Amino acid sequence: MPIEEVYNCSVKRLQILDENGNLDEALFPEGLSGDSLVEMYKYMLLARAVDAKALSLQRQGRLATYAPLIGEEATHIGTAYAMRKQDIFIPAFRQHGVQIVRGLPLDLFFLYWRGFEDGAKLPASLNQTPVIVPVGTQLPHGAGIAFALKYLKKDAAAIVYIGDGGTSEGDFYEALNFAGVWKAPLVCIIENNQWAISVPRSAQTAAETLAQKAIAAGINCIQVDGNDVLAVYKATRDAIQNSKDGPMVIECVTYRMSMHTTSDDPEKYRPDAEVEKWEKKDPIDRIRKYLTKNGLWNDSLEQKTKDEQAKFIDQAVEKAEQFKPDPKTMFENVYGTITQTLEEELSDAMSANFWQESEDD
Amino acid sequence: MQVNMVGAINNALDIILRENDKAVLLGEDIGKDGGVFRVTDGLQAKYGENRVMDTPLAESAIIGTSIGMALMGMHPIPEIQFAGFMYLAYDQLVSHAARYRTRTRSAFQIPMTVRTPVSGGVKALEHHSESPEALYAHPGGLIVIEPSTPYDAKGLLIKACRTNDPVLFLEPTRLYRLFKQDIPEDAYEIPIGKANVVEEGSDLTIITYGTMVTVVKDAVAKKNVSAEILDLRTINPLDTEAILAAAKKTGKVMIVHEAEKSFGVGAEVAAMLAEKALYNLDAPIIRVAGPSMPYPFPGYEKYYTPNVAKVVQGIEKLLSQ
Numbered sequence: 001m002p003i004e005e006v007y008n009c010s011v012k013r014l015q016i017l018d019e020n021g022n023l024d025e026a027l028f029p030e031g032l033s034g035d036s037l038v039e040m041y042k043y044m045l046l047a048r049a050v051d052a053k054a055l056s057l058q059r060q061g062r063l064a065t066y067a068p069l070i071g072e073e074a075t076h077i078g079t080a081y082a083m084r085k086q087d088i089f090i091p092a093f094r095q096h097g098v099q100i101v102r103g104l105p106l107d108l109f110f111l112y113w114r115g116f117e118d119g120a121k122l123p124a125s126l127n128q129t130p131v132i133v134p135v136g137t138q139l140p141h142g143a144g145i146a147f148a149l150k151y152l153k154k155d156a157a158a159i160v161y162i163g164d165g166g167t168s169e170g171d172f173y174e175a176l177n178f179a180g181v182w183k184a185p186l187v188c189i190i191e192n193n194q195w196a197i198s199v200p201r202s203a204q205t206a207a208e209t210l211a212q213k214a215i216a217a218g219i220n221c222i223q224v225d226g227n228d229v230l231a232v233y234k235a236t237r238d239a240i241q242n243s244k245d246g247p248m249v250i251e252c253v254t255y256r257m258s259m260h261t262t263s264d265d266p267e268k269y270r271p272d273a274e275v276e277k278w279e280k281k282d283p284i285d286r287i288r289k290y291l292t293k294n295g296l297w298n299d300s301l302e303q304k305t306k307d308e309q310a311k312f313i314d315q316a317v318e319k320a321e322q323f324k325p326d327p328k329t330m331f332e333n334v335y336g337t338i339t340q341t342l343e344e345e346l347s348d349a350m351s352a353n354f355w356q357e358s359e360d361d
Numbered sequence: 362m363q364v365n366m367v368g369a370i371n372n373a374l375d376i377i378l379r380e381n382d383k384a385v386l387l388g389e390d391i392g393k394d395g396g397v398f399r400v401t402d403g404l405q406a407k408y409g410e411n412r413v414m415d416t417p418l419a420e421s422a423i424i425g426t427s428i429g430m431a432l433m434g435m436h437p438i439p440e441i442q443f444a445g446f447m448y449l450a451y452d453q454l455v456s457h458a459a460r461y462r463t464r465t466r467s468a469f470q471i472p473m474t475v476r477t478p479v480s481g482g483v484k485a486l487e488h489h490s491e492s493p494e495a496l497y498a499h500p501g502g503l504i505v506i507e508p509s510t511p512y513d514a515k516g517l518l519i520k521a522c523r524t525n526d527p528v529l530f531l532e533p534t535r536l537y538r539l540f541k542q543d544i545p546e547d548a549y550e551i552p553i554g555k556a557n558v559v560e561e562g563s564d565l566t567i568i569t570y571g572t573m574v575t576v577v578k579d580a581v582a583k584k585n586v587s588a589e590i591l592d593l594r595t596i597n598p599l600d601t602e603a604i605l606a607a608a609k610k611t612g613k614v615m616i617v618h619e620a621e622k623s624f625g626v627g628a629e630v631a632a633m634l635a636e637k638a639l640y641n642l643d644a645p646i647i648r649v650a651g652p653s654m655p656y657p658f659p660g661y662e663k664y665y666t667p668n669v670a671k672v673v674q675g676i677e678k679l680l681s682q
Contacts, residue, residue: 088433121466129432130465134456140422141457144429144437151385151411152433170449174422181417333467334502336525339554339598 009215011208014235015225019281021289029234034296040081040229041291042305044073044284047097049309050106053317054096054113058262062321064115067094071227071257072193074283077101078232079189079252082240083159088149089128090142090160092135094191098161102128106316111323117333118323127156135196136162136169139188143175146184146247157185157243159236165196167210176217176249185243187236188214192226193256198269214249226252227283255281327355362546367537369511369544370400370476373518374438376548378408381436384522387414388423388440388476397442398478398537424450424475428457431471436522441477444531445488451496458527459502471527474518479507480572480619482535482666484659490534491656492571492620497529498597498629504553505596507531509574511542513594516551524553533572540575556600558607562587565613565679568604568630570594573617573667580672586680596626601633608634612643613679619666622650644682649675 016027051069058066069076076097083089089102099109103126112119112131120130129145132138142160149156166172167190179186190210194201207213214221220242224231232252239248255278259266266275291297331346332338338346349355364372377384386401392415395402405413416423420441427437441447447454454475461471481490498505504526508514514532521528559574564586569577570593581588591607593600608614614634616627627648634646649667657665 117464117466120464121468124468129469132457134452137425137452137456140425140453141429141432143422144426144431145433146429147426148430148433148435151430151435152383158429170419171421171425171453174417174419175425177417177419178422178426329466330463333463335462335504335598336467336470340601341598344601 009212011211011221011223013223013225014231015228016230016234017228017286017290019227019286021286021293023290027234029230029237032233034294036081037287037291038296040077040233041287041297043077043081043097043101044229044287045305046309047073047076047100048284049306050096050100050109050313053313054110055258055262057110057317063110063113065261065263066113067261068258069094069096071255071278071283072191073097074229074232074287075189075191075226075252075254078229079159079236082233082236084156084240086127086154086156087240088145088156088158090138090145090158091128091131092138092161092163092166093131093133094163095161099128102126104128106313107319110317110320114320114323116323116325118325118329119320136166136171138162139166139171139175140178142186142188143179143182143184146179146186147182150182150184157187157240159187159189159240161189161191163196164190164192164194164201164204164210165199167213168204173213173217176214176219176247179247180217180219183246186247187239187243188247188249189236190249190251191254192251193254195256195260195266195270197260197264200270209251211249211251219247219249221249221251223251223253226254227281227286229283229287254283363541363543364511365538365541366508366511366514366532367398367400369515369542370518370532371402371404372546373515373522374401374404375407376519377438377522378404378412380548381522383435384438385412385414385430385435386438386440387416387427389416389418389442391415391440396440398534400476400532400537401440420446420449421453424453424458427473427475428453428461428471431473432461432469436472436474438474438476438522441475443489444477444479444493445491447477447493454497454503454527454529455500459500462526463502470525472525474521474528474530476530476532478534479531480533480535481656481662482572484662485534487658490662492618492651494531494596495620495625498626501597502527503597504528505531506553506594507533507571507596508594509533509536509571509592512544513551513557515544516549517553517594519548520550520553523550528553531571535572536575551594554595554598554600556603557592557594558603559590559592560588562589563611564588565615565676566591566607566611567615567617568593568607569617570596572619576667576669577617577672580669580676583669584673584676586676588676599629599633604630604633605638608638609641612641613682614642615647615649615675615679617649617667617672617675619651621653622648623653625650644679647675647679
């Protein structure tokens with residue numbers, strides 16, 4: 001008997017705005033106004049400005065280790081702008097642009113990266129979970145949150161982020177598999193920035209795309225130009241709209257223009273030519289070109305916006321730097337009720353005046 | 362009601378599912394099959410597939426998705442089929458369940474009760490007999506409970522499922538069907554972090570928990586000594602006050618557990634007593650525990666697990682000093 005084909009699959013790629021600012025009008029997201037485009041653009045500028053500030057503070061010893069976002073603004077702002085207030089955002093550790101759009105008080109952002117848990121004490125109204133550092137481990141949380149949304153009959157989706165390296169982790173596959181079985185409203189954004197610290201995308205997997213990893217779990221997927229904010233927005237909005245019927249994976253192909261974190265030097269492991277190639281695909285340049293061409297933006301608006309944003313950022317930094325840690329809170333937030341052991345350790349530390357001495361170091 | 366530990370736990374889960382519609386059970390084979398030990402028998406039929414779920418086979422995702430549910434205000438009660446398979450979920454438990462409250466200064470909590478069978482003595486295959494309580498007690502942030510009777514199992518589990526912190530509820534397989542007890546049919550709670558004086562005595566103090574409680578009782582009866590037997594019930598947080606009181610009462614302390622002796626719960630208890638009660642003791646502390654090696658295949662099990670003879674030997678040694 002003949003060998004039958006039992007399954008075949010393909011992955012589609014979406015781009016709406018090319019690197020020269022040319023638009024495919026047929027694909028333009030329906031209902032997206034000029035004002036919205038300008039707002040998205042301003043958020044992209046803000047994300048880049050916050051990032052530059054954070055990097056500079058880190059170099060001055062005023063932040064701890066920091067993971068820069070530069071180059072990935074379209075992926076952040078496009079996905080975030082498509083979310084509704086009630087959707088739950090589950091970040092990894094680089095999605096600062098998403099946090100900004102979602103309304104995270106900027107002083108909390110700087111406080112977090114100064115190295116204080118108090119910066120992760122997030123207001124419940126944000127509908128987001130805190131930064132998660134161990135790669136890929138937030139994926140099962142996303143699937144569980146999506147399950148809960150369905151179980152609690154909420155009209156909302158869970159949007160979880162992971163990098164290209166993260167898609168090699170077991171938790172990524174396990175979570176997609178669970179979400180598929182549960183038909184849970186999960187949207188997984190793969191922020192494929194081509195580099196997992198020093199390991200390139202080509203060495204991460206033999207798979208042609210990262211999106212296709214969804215197919216094994218019976219989940220729909222799409223690849224988008226992650227530097228095209230319109231494509232990212234459209235794909236995410238569609239996925240959220242369809243999330244009632246089950247999960248979706250969106251691979252955003254973008255590029256990490258800077259280091260993984262402030263602790264590594266990319267010049268050691270990747271060629272300048274590659275970086276230069278991606279500079280030409282800059283996510284901010286192309287939307288600016290488009291807006292300018294259509295009379296929605298000009299140099300004076302650009303300057304005014306940048307000045308306002310700089311002031312806004314400085315105020316947040318000032319507030320974050322005024323923060324004084326209270327070491328007692330370390331002991332008081334391990335369990336709902338402090339244990340005998342922690343109580344004793346707390347009282348030992350206080351009576352030895354050990355904190356006072358640490359501050360004098 | 363007259364029940365063994367399986368019946369007591371099943372009854373506790375039934376009560377929790379009835380009283381809290383945000384509580385769900387999930388795990389491998391817990392639905393139709395009722396779990397490999399039948400602990401969840403009948404619960405899916407009663408509460409439906411949405412509340413008692415058979416999951417795909419992936420321990421990290423069972424715990425990780427439970428954390429996600431807990432973040433949304435549900436109270437998941439995941440089951441890991443055997444503690445020996447829970448290492449895959451160790452990252453989720455230690456990096457996330459244990460840290461979420463402190464990481465967010467209590468903006469988020471993880472109300473989650475993880476149930477898993479532990480310890481040996483039932484001639485099971487490799488990886489089905491381990492006692493890993495110290496691994497989960499050590500990092501902080503998790504509550505670790507191990508009952509030794511049907512009565513305790515029900516009261517502690519109900520309390521765990523009404524707590525807003527992640528609890529690891531360790532169920533000794535050997536005790537599942539070892540004996541029955543008459544327990545109340547209604548809900549009752551046993552406090553977390555409180556040890557239980559099982560027997561009062563004056564010659565020596567024996568601190569133990571889980572599978573070893575009955576072994577210790579048998580050894581004490583056999584030797585006909587007057588022993589203060591303290592069942593920890595909760596491993597973390599440790600009831601330091603009760604341990605100190607019991608130790609000071611007799612001045613002679615033995616710690617008995619099935620888990621590997623080195624770096625175990627006994628080491629923590631002994632160190633705490635050395636710090637706080639050394640001058641109240643009149644003999645070196647003795648630890649009777651499993652040898653410091655991986656748990657063997659079932660054929661060698663009887664040479665590994667502390668038994669009455671080994672505890673008797675410890676009692677003799679302690680009383681001779």
